[in-house]
Amino acid sequence: MINLKITALAATAALCAQAATAQERFITIGTGGQTGVYYVVGQSICRLVNRGTSEHNLKCTAPSTGGSIANINAIKAGDMDMGVAQSDWQYHAYNGSSEYEGDAFQDLRAVFSVHGEPFTVVARADSDITEFDDLFGKRVNVGNPGSGQRATMDVVLNAMGRSTEDFALASELKPAEQSAALGDNKVDAIIYTVGHPNGSIQEATSTVDARLVDVTGDAIDTLVEDNPFYAKATIPGGLYSGNDEATETFGVKATFVTSAEVPDDVVYTVVKAVFDNFDRFKRLHPAFGELAEEDMISAGLSAPLHPGAEQYYRERGWIE
Ligand code: GLU
Numbered sequence: 001m002i003n004l005k006i007t008a009l010a011a012t013a014a015l016c017a018q019a020a021t022a023q024e025r026f027i028t029i030g031t032g033g034q035t036g037v038y039y040v041v042g043q044s045i046c047r048l049v050n051r052g053t054s055e056h057n058l059k060c061t062a063p064s065t066g067g068s069i070a071n072i073n074a075i076k077a078g079d080m081d082m083g084v085a086q087s088d089w090q091y092h093a094y095n096g097s098s099e100y101e102g103d104a105f106q107d108l109r110a111v112f113s114v115h116g117e118p119f120t121v122v123a124r125a126d127s128d129i130t131e132f133d134d135l136f137g138k139r140v141n142v143g144n145p146g147s148g149q150r151a152t153m154d155v156v157l158n159a160m161g162r163s164t165e166d167f168a169l170a171s172e173l174k175p176a177e178q179s180a181a182l183g184d185n186k187v188d189a190i191i192y193t194v195g196h197p198n199g200s201i202q203e204a205t206s207t208v209d210a211r212l213v214d215v216t217g218d219a220i221d222t223l224v225e226d227n228p229f230y231a232k233a234t235i236p237g238g239l240y241s242g243n244d245e246a247t248e249t250f251g252v253k254a255t256f257v258t259s260a261e262v263p264d265d266v267v268y269t270v271v272k273a274v275f276d277n278f279d280r281f282k283r284l285h286p287a288f289g290e291l292a293e294e295d296m297i298s299a300g301l302s303a304p305l306h307p308g309a310e311q312y313y314r315e316r317g318w319i320e
Helices: 038-050 068-076 087-095 148-159 175-183 199-207 218-226 264-275 278-282 307-315
Strands: 003-006 023-030 058-061 082-086 108-124 139-141 169-171 189-193 210-213 231-235 247-259
Touching: 023 038, 023 068, 023 264, 038 058, 038 082, 038 247, 038 264, 038 278, 058 264, 068 082, 068 087, 068 108, 068 148, 068 247, 082 087, 082 108, 082 148, 087 108, 087 148, 087 247, 108 148, 108 199, 108 231, 108 264, 108 307, 139 175, 148 189, 148 218, 175 189, 175 199, 189 199, 199 210, 218 247, 264 278, 264 307
Parallel strands: 023 058, 023 082, 139 169, 139 189
Antiparallel strands: 003 023, 082 247, 108 189, 108 210, 108 247, 231 247
16 A cells, blocks of 8 residues: 655755655556546646645556556555546445446445546447447457446446447557557557547548547436436547537546545645646646636545545635
8 A cells, every 4th residue: 555665764964854754655546548638637736746745755656557447456465555446446345336336345445436428439430330339249358357437338338238249350459559550550449438629539540541430329328317426528520630520429527536545634635736836737637727726625425535635625615
């Protein structure tokens, strides 16, 4: 969990006595692929936290990971302290449903939510894929194991009475690899649950003519009606080359989560670093531009708030 490490400092005259006894605490934030937005979320949070290391002795790192499911599982195992996860998987992990059936993570704690993540399907323009149903019989990258999109794709297929067997190929490449695979004609379409605009879809749509595909229909309507963590979503036109029209789909929220085992003062320090510097945070990625504090402390959160986060929100007068 928290790595407490006494930093052995050479007793040079330049160091004050206090620094010589300082205890540095290391925290790790699980993110996603380097071309996605989670990586920027984690890196941005760490950047803000690490600006204050001399005051609070907390040092933050945010390595690339497989995504939502990998992050939740790493937090549960105590291998990571915090992480980014889709709101659907936060819900299922806490409640022990879907992929987490019989395996509830009751110590999972919500910290805040971040940007919206539309379930995004991109197809080569030279394929005849114009709607989700056209994917069947085609070569589709369904997402790497451990990613949120891989798990949400299974939910979507299940809701349609389908499975990955209905594709000519169901590859499991990572986000950083799938755009190249689309360009190289190794797959006809790729799936990504991700904030927009992002580097990955930018790469996919600039290396080859490719279109964002609507994900609509009865099965999607039912998923959205039945589950509080899903909502209809629109990817605006004009974000990616060759895609001037808006794309209709459904989506989730990216959320920032931790464990009840992580000390209150650690979570408090991280939350304070973000919200005391909120304008700076919002400038670190175009997908953060629309973020508003009131939404972030409630939307998409189904696990209880961590007490360290609550303490900060109470101080700001955002909650009772
Ligand atoms: N939603 C994806 C996941 O849960 C990650 C998206 C991103 O990296 O921005 O794995």
